[in-house]
Amino acid sequence: MNLELRKIEIKDVVFGEVPGVKDGVLTVCKQDIIDELMEDVNVKSIKVDIAKPGEKTRIIPVKDVIQPRIKVEGKGNGFPGVTSEMVQLGSGKVNVLDGVAVVTIGDIVGFQEGVIDMWGEGAKWTPFSKTLNIVVDIEPVEGLDPHTHEATVRVAGLKAAEFIGKAGKEAEAGVVDKYEMDDIFTETSKYPDLPKVAYVEMLISQGLLHDGYIYGVNSGKILPTLIHPNEELDGAVISGNCVAACDKITTYQHQNNSAILDLYNRHGKDINFVGVILTPELTTLEGKFRTCDYTAKLCRTLGVDGVVVSEEGYGNPDSDLLMICKRLEDSGIKTVLITDECSGWDGMSQPLADTTPEAVAVISTGNVSHVVELEPADRVIGSAEAIATLAGGWEGCLKEDGSMVCELNAVIGATSEIGYHNLTVELY
Amino acid sequence: MEHAFVVVTNNPLVGKDLGEMKFVEGSYEDVLIKVRDLVYEGHQLISHPLGASMRMLFSPYRSVLVGAERSETSEVYALTIESSMDTFRRSTANRNVDHVNADDYARIDLELLKEAIKEHGIIQREKIQEVQ
Numbered sequence: 377m378n379l380e381l382r383k384i385e386i387k388d389v390v391f392g393e394v395p396g397v398k399d400g401v402l403t404v405c406k407q408d409i410i411d412e413l414m415e416d417v418n419v420k421s422i423k424v425d426i427a428k429p430g431e432k433t434r435i436i437p438v439k440d441v442i443q444p445r446i447k448v449e450g451k452g453n454g455f456p457g458v459t460s461e462m463v464q465l466g467s468g469k470v471n472v473l474d475g476v477a478v479v480t481i482g483d484i485v486g487f488q489e490g491v492i493d494m495w496g497e498g499a500k501w502t503p504f505s506k507t508l509n510i511v512v513d514i515e516p517v518e519g520l521d522p523h524t525h526e527a528t529v530r531v532a533g534l535k536a537a538e539f540i541g542k543a544g545k546e547a548e549a550g551v552v553d554k555y556e557m558d559d560i561f562t563e564t565s566k567y568p569d570l571p572k573v574a575y576v577e578m579l580i581s582q583g584l585l586h587d588g589y590i591y592g593v594n595s596g597k598i599l600p601t602l603i604h605p606n607e608e609l610d611g612a613v614i615s616g617n618c619v620a621a622c623d624k625i626t627t628y629q630h631q632n633n634s635a636i637l638d639l640y641n642r643h644g645k646d647i648n649f650v651g652v653i654l655t656p657e658l659t660t661l662e663g664k665f666r667t668c669d670y671t672a673k674l675c676r677t678l679g680v681d682g683v684v685v686s687e688e689g690y691g692n693p694d695s696d697l698l699m700i701c702k703r704l705e706d707s708g709i710k711t712v713l714i715t716d717e718c719s720g721w722d723g724m725s726q727p728l729a730d731t732t733p734e735a736v737a738v739i740s741t742g743n744v745s746h747v748v749e750l751e752p753a754d755r756v757i758g759s760a761e762a763i764a765t766l767a768g769g770w771e772g773c774l775k776e777d778g779s780m781v782c783e784l785n786a787v788i789g790a791t792s793e794i795g796y797h798n799l800t801v802e803l804y
Numbered sequence: 805m806e807h808a809f810v811v812v813t814n815n816p817l818v819g820k821d822l823g824e825m826k827f828v829e830g831s832y833e834d835v836l837i838k839v840r841d842l843v844y845e846g847h848q849l850i851s852h853p854l855g856a857s858m859r860m861l862f863s864p865y866r867s868v869l870v871g872a873e874r875s876e877t878s879e880v881y882a883l884t885i886e887s888s889m890d891t892f893r894r895s896t897a898n899r900n901v902d903h904v905n906a907d908d909y910a911r912i913d914l915e916l917l918k919e920a921i922k923e924h925g926i927i928q929r930e931k932i933q934e935v936q
Contacts, residue, residue: 485908487859522911580856583919584912596919620857659920660851660869661884691861691891692852695884718858718895729854729891730884744858745895769862770900785858 377466377606378556382448382549383474389426389508395540397547402476404510404540412539413512418520418528423513425757427479429506431494434753435479437762438490438788439529440615441504441626442478442537446471446545454538455611457592458531465591466606471544474551477507477628478540480533481758482514484526484585489766489786490621491750498750501790503797504628511757512536522584530616534627555606555640560650560678563643570648571681575605575635576671577794578696580617580624580689581656587616588625588688590654600655600671602678605636608652620689622744622790623716634795635686635714650678655700657693664696672703686714686794690744690785694729705734712737716791718744721783742791742799745783752778808872809850809924811917812839815865817910818917824872831901832866836892839868840885846874849881851920853888861895862902863909867917869924 385400392403410422427433447453450468454460479492492504499505516528557563564572579588581596588595590603591612603612608630617624625633636652643649655671658664675683683704687697697713704711713735717727723743756763767773767780774780784790789797811818814828814835826842828835836853843849848871855861902909 485912486905487862487902487908489859522915582856582916584915586856586916596923617857619859621859624857657856658923659916660923661849661881663923664852689856690858691854691856692888693856695852718891720894721898725894726890730887765902765905768900768902768904770898783858 377604379466379606379610380469381472381553381555381609382469383472383551383553384544384547385550386473386475386508389476389510391426395543397544402473402543404543409512409536409539413514413532413535416528416532418516418524419514419532420517421515425511425513427494427509427511427757429494429508432754433494434756435481435492435509435511436490436756436758436766437481437483437488438492438621439480439482439618440533441628441788442533443628443631444473444476444478444537444541446541448545452610455534455614458589458614459534459538462591465610465612466604470610471547471549473541473544475508477504477509478533478537479504479509479511480514480529480536481511482529483759483762484522484529484618486761487765488618488762490788491766491786492788493750493753496751497748498787501748501784501787501798503789510540513758526585526616526618534614555609557605557643563648563650567644567648570644570646572650572679573639573647573682573684574650574653574675574678574680575639576653576655576683576685576700577633577635578655578657578685578687578693580620580693582659585618589614589616595654595656596658598656600653600667600674602674603652603654605640605649605652608633608636613654621788622785623689623793625688625792625794626789629789629792629794629796632796635684639684650680657688657696659692664699668696668699668703671700672707675704675709676707680709682710682712684712684714688793690716690718691729698730698732698735702732702734712739714739714741714793714795716741716744716793720745721747739801741793741795741797742784744785744791747781747783748787749779749781809869810872811867812842812870813867815867815910815913817914818867822917822921832863833892835866835868836885836889839870840889842870843881843885844877846877847871848878849884850924853885854891858895861892862899863913864901864903864906865910865913867913869920
């Protein structure tokens with residue numbers, strides 16, 4: 377497969393009548409976006425706002441973040457299987473509105489948090505404080521069942537990103553990133569002496585507000601599956617999560633999966649990157665045993681020497697992470713885990729909900745319990761009720777001056793377990 | 805494989821139409837304690853006692869599936885429930901239970917429970933749809 381991500385550097389976003397890009401300024405037509413999304417009979421109203429880095433603006437509760445793009449050569453614009461007809465992704469040329477994100481908001485349940493602060497202390501912790509955010513607030517019609525409500529908001533966000541992406545069709549790209557990888561046998565014949573490495577990406581797959589989608593298929597309904605890394609970079613994997621703000625993998629993060637990009641960067645240099653295995657994190661223990669066995673079997677079938685595994689979420693998925701690790705290490709496959717930790721306010725508690733002695737190479741992407749102080753915003757895009765939830769964590773977390781103290785788990789992408797975030801690791 | 809199950813729950817929205825139920829008058833932690841006792845009595849632990857995110861740990865409600873029949877106590881299940889209780893206590897030590905959004909937690913817990921039951925493959929889709 378051969379994929380080109382052609383990055384159009386966007387320095388500013390403005391509302392206007394005629395969508396397009398000129399001198400690094402993206403113009404979007406608010407009414408056109410609203411009209412496009414209102415075509416869904418389940419949508420009652422749409423509001424569109426812009427939030428820029430440095431503004432004293434808070435966005436809450438965030439459902440998903442999506443990168444607007446358009447495919448200018450080859451098949452598969454948008455999100456095949458969801459917003460467009462089904463085609464194979466992973467090849468062609470894609471114009472990316474680099475520096476812009478579509479952020480969807482809308483509370484499906486009252487306890488959603490998911491905050492993006494565009495300034496101050498909060499901005500330090502989320503990668504989406506640095507993007508020019510086109511915020512789409514989606515209100516569905518009354519009376520929808522919760523599954524339809526969630527799907528309406530999820531699909532509206534994807535449609536918005538696809539629609540806004542059209543503005544980049546004629547724009548001149550700056551950096552062009554090329555991702556080319558042949559079948560495993562061909563690549564291995566090119567690099568016979570390099571260790572073969574696979575990437576296992578775990579996806580929360582547990583039901584309402586806890587789902588991932590692959591070409592529109594709910595990941596809870598599949599056995600672990602092998603995909604080409606280009607497919608994910610081209611939009612095959614979509615987020616359906618709403619409640620794990622700090623460590624859910626947003627669609628934007630799937631489109632720019634840091635683990636895939638880093639492995640790609642080393643492909644042919646010191647490793648032979650053989651592909652991505654998407655693994656559902658199920659609810660039942662029998663389901664977990666099955667998917668973890670199957671994941672290890674796929675890795676053995678590929679004959680890999682090493683595997684990088686990233687988790688999504690915290691709690692019961694920790695069991696899957698460590699079961700996969702144990703099965704791989706027992707098979708003689710060196711395994712590196714990427715996870716965040718819940719190690720208390722002081723960072724001193726046991727970090728995961730489960731343990732195994734085989735987990736000897738673990739990368740932490742941050743402590744979800746780390747406490748941060750967020751000062752009051754001048755402008756809130758979204759819901760005041762969600763802020764009340766955010767401010768209700770414990771006695772005394774809402775201060776007299778209106779600032780509040782919360783744990784990182786409320787901040788979108790703060791401890792991304794695929795490494796698409798602002799933190800780094802310090803070795804002692 | 806044993807398919808019969810019991811729902812251990814403190815969620816008022818969970819009805820008996822989903823299957824046999826042990827209703828716990830108490831908190832999320834009380835549900836975990838009940839599950840632990842059943843596991844030590846030899847019941848299978850069918851669904852994981854914890855959710856998949858920090859936020860769900862602040863829920864007032866939790867439903868867990870255990871097997872209906874008893875056999876030897878399983879070390880795997882015992883370790884899973886014990887480590888889950890430890891994780892729950894550590895993760896919620898400084899936090900308030902989110903009672904303000906209790907109704908929404910109850911709804912989501914019910915939906916996730918239905919998914920767990922479907923995943924376990926016991927009752928047919930038609931029966932799930934009847935109770936929606």
